[in-house]
Amino acid sequence: MKSILKPTQKSARWWTLALIAALLASCALPQFPAKPGPTPTQMEQSSETPQATQAAAIPYAEVTFRVETPPNTPPNQPVFINIVEEVSGLALSAQATPMEEEDATHYVASLAFPLGSVVKYRYTRQTPEAPMEEHTSDGRQVRYRLYYVSAPGSVNDVVSRWTDTTFDGPSGRIMGKALNARTQEPIPNLLVAVGGAQALTAADGTFFIEGLPPGTHNLVGYALDGTYRTFQQGALVAADSGTLAEFSLIPAPLVQVTFELKAPENTTPAVPLRLAGNLFQLGNTFADLSGGFSVLANRAPVMTPLPDFRYTLSLALPAGADIRYLYTMGDGFWNAEKLPGNTLRQLIVPDQATVIQGTVQSWSAGGAGSIAFDVNVPPGTPPNDQIYIQFNPLFGLKEPLPLSKLIENRWLYELNNQL
Numbered sequence: 346m347k348s349i350l351k352p353t354q355k356s357a358r359w360w361t362l363a364l365i366a367a368l369l370a371s372c373a374l375p376q377f378p379a380k381p382g383p384t385p386t387q388m389e390q391s392s393e394t395p396q397a398t399q400a401a402a403i404p405y406a407e408v409t410f411r412v413e414t415p416p417n418t419p420p421n422q423p424v425f426i427n428i429v430e431e432v433s434g435l436a437l438s439a440q441a442t443p444m445e446e447e448d449a450t451h452y453v454a455s456l457a458f459p460l461g462s463v464v465k466y467r468y469t470r471q472t473p474e475a476p477m478e479e480h481t482s483d484g485r486q487v488r489y490r491l492y493y494v495s496a497p498g499s500v501n502d503v504v505s506r507w508t509d510t511t512f513d514g515p516s517g518r519i520m521g522k523a524l525n526a527r528t529q530e531p532i533p534n535l536l537v538a539v540g541g542a543q544a545l546t547a548a549d550g551t552f553f554i555e556g557l558p559p560g561t562h563n564l565v566g567y568a569l570d571g572t573y574r575t576f577q578q579g580a581l582v583a584a585d586s587g588t589l590a591e592f593s594l595i596p597a598p599l600v601q602v603t604f605e606l607k608a609p610e611n612t613t614p615a616v617p618l619r620l621a622g623n624l625f626q627l628g629n630t631f632a633d634l635s636g637g638f639s640v641l642a643n644r645a646p647v648m649t650p651l652p653d654f655r656y657t658l659s660l661a662l663p664a665g666a667d668i669r670y671l672y673t674m675g676d677g678f679w680n681a682e683k684l685p686g687n688t689l690r691q692l693i694v695p696d697q698a699t700v701i702q703g704t705v706q707s708w709s710a711g712g713a714g715s716i717a718f719d720v721n722v723p724p725g726t727p728p729n730d731q732i733y734i735q736f737n738p739l740f741g742l743k744e745p746l747p748l749s750k751l752i753e754n755r756w757l758y759e760l761n762n763q764l
Contacts, residue, residue, distance in 0.1 A: 349561060349579040392550040402694055405457040408492060409499040412468055413560065414450050417510050424452045425469045429489050430669055431629050432621055432677040432689055436637035440471065454492065458494045461693035463567065463575055463667045465489040467541070470507055479504045479541060482512040482556035487541040488633070491565040503560040505541065517582040518555035521590030522546075523566050525573075532594060536631065538626055539564040539580060557582045564590055569625040571666030571694075572597055597663035601698040604657040606648065608705050613674070613759055615749050617633070618656050619645040621677045622670030626660075628677070636741035642676035643731070643747050668692040674704050675746050679736065680761050683707050708761040718758045720748060732756045 402730055410426050424446075427439040457610040467487045469476040479487045482505040492500050493504035523532040523546050528744055531550025536543060540562040542551045559582055566576035575595035581590050604620060614620070621628045621640050628645030648656035662668065669689045673681035682705045684690070692701060709715065722732060733745035748756035 347583050352564070403459045403461065406460050406494050406497045407455050407457045408464070408494060408497070409453060409455045410444070410466070410492075410502065411447075411451065411453045411581055412444070412504060414452065414470070414504050415506055415510060415512070415514075415682065416450065418450065418470065418504075418507065419472070420449065423471045426454050426456070427469055428456070428464065428466050429625065430465060430621055430689060431631070431639035432669055432671060433681065433687070434636070434638045434678055435488065435633075459691065459693060460494055460496070461667055462494040462691070464492045464494060466492070467505055468502070472509075477508040477510075480506050480508060480512075481540075481542050482506060482516055482558065484512075488543060489537075489538075490541055490563070491538040491567055491575075492563060493565060495575040495577070500563045500587075501521065501557045501561055504561065505556070505558050512558075514558060514686060515584035516556045516558055517584055517586045517588065518553065518557060519562075519564065519580055519582065519588045519590050520551070520553045521592065522550045523552070523576075524550060524591070524593045526593035526595045529546065529593075532568075532578075534569060535568040535573070535594070536569055538567065540582070559584045560667055566592060568594070568663075569629075569631055571624050571663040571668075572599075573663075574665055590638070597665055598696075599661040600664050600694060600696065601659060602662045602692075602694060602718045603657065603659045603698075603700045604648070605700060605702045606658075606705065607703070608654045608656060608672075609707060610654055612654055612705075612708070613749075614650065614756075615751060615757065616674045616759060617647045617747075617749065618650070619647050619673050620658055620670055621645040621681065622668055623672050624662075624666065624668065627668070627670060634742035634744050635735075636737075638676065638678065638744050640677040641744060642673075642679075645673070645676070648672075653676065662694045664694050664696045666694045668694060672703070674708065674761075675758070676744065679743070679746055680708060680759075683710055710761075716760045718748075718760065720758070722754050722755045722756060724754055725752060728753070734758050736760075 424444045425441040426444055427441045429435045430438045442454050444454040446452055464562055467489050468479045523535045533546055533548045535546040537552045539554055541558040542554045544554050546552045561579050561581050564578050564580040574597055576592050576594050582588055623629050628640040630639055648658040650656055671681050671689055732748045735745050736743050746757045751757050
């Protein structure tokens with residue numbers, strides 16, 4: 346962690362085919378407590394070809410998370426740190442780890458991550474009825490906090506309030522500007538995360554985050570497309586004061602990464618196979634979409650089919666970027682590959698061109714079959730329109746999924762068992 350930033354004086358049509366899939370009623374949100382700790386994501390290795398760089402095994406680093414809870418937190422209720430991701434949905438991906446109580450308001454947990462990881466996490470408190478999420482001081486639920494793992498380290502966090510409590514203490518603010526370290530030009534649309542709150546920088550690179558409880562917070566500058574190295578620094582917030590945070594980010598060079606995939610033999614050739622991931626160019630919108638999702642299927646890049654159920658995709662990706670992804674015939678949840686522990690694949694992009702080889706073992710959970718939705722649309726449907734289908738597993742209508750056109754006016758979506 347670099348030096349602490351300190352406060353200054355107070356300153357100023359598509360066509361959509363909607364289907365309510367009651368067959369999916371047994372799908373439910375995860376309960377807490379969950380697993381004792383986050384299962385490490387599957388680290389990909391590059392192939393040994395003359396044009397590819399062999400990716401070395403990436404070492405892990407331990408990070409200690411310490412959190413201060415609000416004074417009005419009910420006693421004798423365990424606190425958890427939840428590692429989350431947006432590819433399969435924040436609400437469905439949480440890996441919860443119980444924290445050790447240091448005293449009435451302080452909790453600690455240590456977790457290991459691959460070096461270069463950008464960890465997304467948030468805190469919950471378990472009550473006899475349900476888990477209580479952390480919220481910002483103005484009542485908004487925390488999407489996630491960020492921590493960049495560059496070495497073994499620690500981070501101190503402060504929870505403003507819970508779902509069932511209020512915030513009535515003093516607060517401060519952080520304002521600043523993000524610049525390109527080489528050109529000193531402002532960086533717009535950079536995600537700034539601090540104290541559980543988030544903001545995007547404006548066209549001139551500026552940002553403003555208020556309502557932060559006093560204390561030292563971890564401030565992270567994160568490029569949605571990974572084109573800048575992640576910035577991280579401690580920021581001290583004082584009551585009724587503003588902390589200035591002007592920082593520079595180093596541009597990340599683009600390298601060619603080729604993904605080669607072997608798909609199951611029951612993969613339907615007419616259905617596009619995509620790579621859905623955590624960066625903007627991999628389908629992540631960084632927004633709370635319908636049903637708690639963030640990734641849109643029609644924004645994820647489509648792989649090129651080859652003979653024998655093989656697929657390939659070549660992308661220019663920023664060196665050093667933490668890529669969390671999976672292969673899918675839908676989005677990050679529907680028709681996505683099933684990995685052990687509901688994890689994602691992970692790649693820390695190397696500094697030179699590389700080939701990543703992977704195999705999808707199954708598109709279904711538990712080896713179950715699939716349901717084919719064979720749809721005939723009206724003859725007058727414009728030929729260039731896209732037809733979509735939506736599912737509602739009882740806890741919210743999800744984002745539309747594109748169907749595959751078989752012949753004129755006939756479309757197909759094959760749903761694999763998600764349960």
